[in-house]
Amino acid sequence: MVTMRDVAKRAGVSIATVSFVLNDTKPVTPATRERIELAMTELGFRRNMVARALASRRTRIIAMAYPALDHRFGFSAAEFFTSAAEAARQQDYHLVLWPVGNDGGELTELVGQSLVDGVVLMEVQLDDPRIAVLQRTRTPFALIGRTTALEGLTHVDIDFDTTVEDAVGYLHGLGHRRLVLVSGDLADPRFHTYGPYVRSEAAYRRVAAGYGIETIVLECSDSTRAGREAATRLLRDHPETTAVLVLNEYSALGVMSGLNRLGRRIPDEISVLSLMAPDTAALSNPELTIMRTPGPELGRLGTEALIRQLEGATPLPPPHLIPAKLHLGESTAPPP
Amino acid sequence: MVTMRDVAKRAGVSIATVSFVLNDTKPVTPATRERIELAMTELGFRRNMVARALASRRTRIIAMAYPALDHRFGFSAAEFFTSAAEAARQQDYHLVLWPVGNDGGELTELVGQSLVDGVVLMEVQLDDPRIAVLQRTRTPFALIGRTTALEGLTHVDIDFDTTVEDAVGYLHGLGHRRLVLVSGDLADPRFHTYGPYVRSEAAYRRVAAGYGIETIVLECSDSTRAGREAATRLLRDHPETTAVLVLNEYSALGVMSGLNRLGRRIPDEISVLSLMAPDTAALSNPELTIMRTPGPELGRLGTEALIRQLEGATPLPPPHLIPAKLHLGESTAPPP
């Protein structure tokens, strides 16, 4: 392995000077700099990140903590991750996906090892135990999602209020007056701590009331099968419905296939609109009209917010809440 | 930060002894060991992985290199990753997902920094340039997938021969005689270097010939849309077909929805069988009968093979090729 010492020797300078060139931390005359850079390329030098991390007490690694067990890693998550990794790379950081449990145990282990400078937390619960872990260990972190109490917490999230307003507004504009919201499963204890459901549902009730629309909410757990079953209930209990708004991406695919299976023509007889990533929307038939989750934006913003914090820069200016934007597919049309 | 020095002082031993206890590298009397362990818990000691890595020249981090741009990170990939991470953890390693380009550039950067002990390579191409990078830098690695020439390369992969034999055998056993294989897109230059397509298609031609079945292969790129379009071509050009075997998971979803849309009843009129992960199968309507990709097995095996290599243990014994197993859904039945 070629080290800075080798480079320094070859360039006829001290090892410290090499470091200054490498990190641009102190002025170096162009001539010296050139000699050093030449030596580096000649020797094929690559700085050892581990040594650097030990000496500087910064690894420049950011972990994206993903609760692998509680949530499937779907397309939305992939979007977060890819864009976050890209944002990190641009700032000379590494972002790695780290599967952790949701209870905080593995997270404690992870941050205790001083392996990562900070953590981007995904799928944040309204009262997430992992946050206490990070605070206790003084690990810088950023949330994708929000807790209930978030004074001072760096976070980015979907603007569910605006999203739901736009979604309902769009359907209302098409002429729909009989809507159903397919939300999460109330029986699931996680439901009540899962921000997207709680916030969207609240927004929906508010917005629907504003339009003078009856607020019908159907429970449905987050799987395609559950979605199909929800479609059955929907047609049975609320046959007059002309449009469905689905919050979960898997449920939405299920609702689509359930309605198809029951012979409903989408969008002629009934419209379906869902909150999801476009990759997922492409899986359904017909392709879903969606409120496109701002995955790339959130991944990038979350990472940037964290890095600013790590570098002691000024916090990321608002907005921290990004609405999902309407993305037309073929699953919505005026009511029959 | 609590260091080994603190622990040593408190336990009244030398720092080396603490290290021996921590790593179990030299015998220590139970009494001393206990004092040290007590001191560790009292102080809340967590070993600093960075320092350990520098001193031992081993980071105990394995990167799973994923070509984020060339392949969507779908459910199959998620399966690989989750199981690989689990396997790594059990051996006291960390496995992280590292998005890299497919050309080897980012990979060079990654391994040059001595940040990872080894690499698990996913989505290996038949002549993958990344492999040269790893060999040149003497980075231990394991492949999930196979190159054409793989003497001495640690790898695990799907046993496409057996898988296709079983798949065709199953359909033949149901009575199907008119099959179509939906494979990759020949026009895509990546097709010819992508093992799963090349190997499966070869196996299919062989097996079909064995059964005396006409070998019809339909091209289709890897998206739902392309799959739907393939369904159209299928019905137009080969209306007598009674069963379809689809290699790509997204294509398969498209084929399903395309057939549905064109009014074909699955499985009564036509059977569909695909190679994919069960999570994906659940997205289609009716649920697909699949040859279940052995994602969890491959992720685990690949990681274990790599770790053995890292520890200088005996190589993982065969089998290194795992067949996908039939997983009954509702998309297959005897021909009409």
Next chain:
DNA sequence: CGGCGCTGGTCAAGCGCTTAACCATGATCA
């Protein structure tokens, strides 16, 4: 022309751990 501040460099002390080499002790045995 002596003192001063800049500039561009060197020196050396770590960062927190691993590990080869070495040593004290007491049991074992010819």
Next chain:
DNA sequence: TGATCATGGTTAAGCGCTTGACCAGCGCCG
């Protein structure tokens, strides 16, 4: 009883880099 040896421990030299402290040289100014 002294040589031998296994056992359980210590000492200290790094691993490759960062960074505060220091210093030589030089132009500038009163």
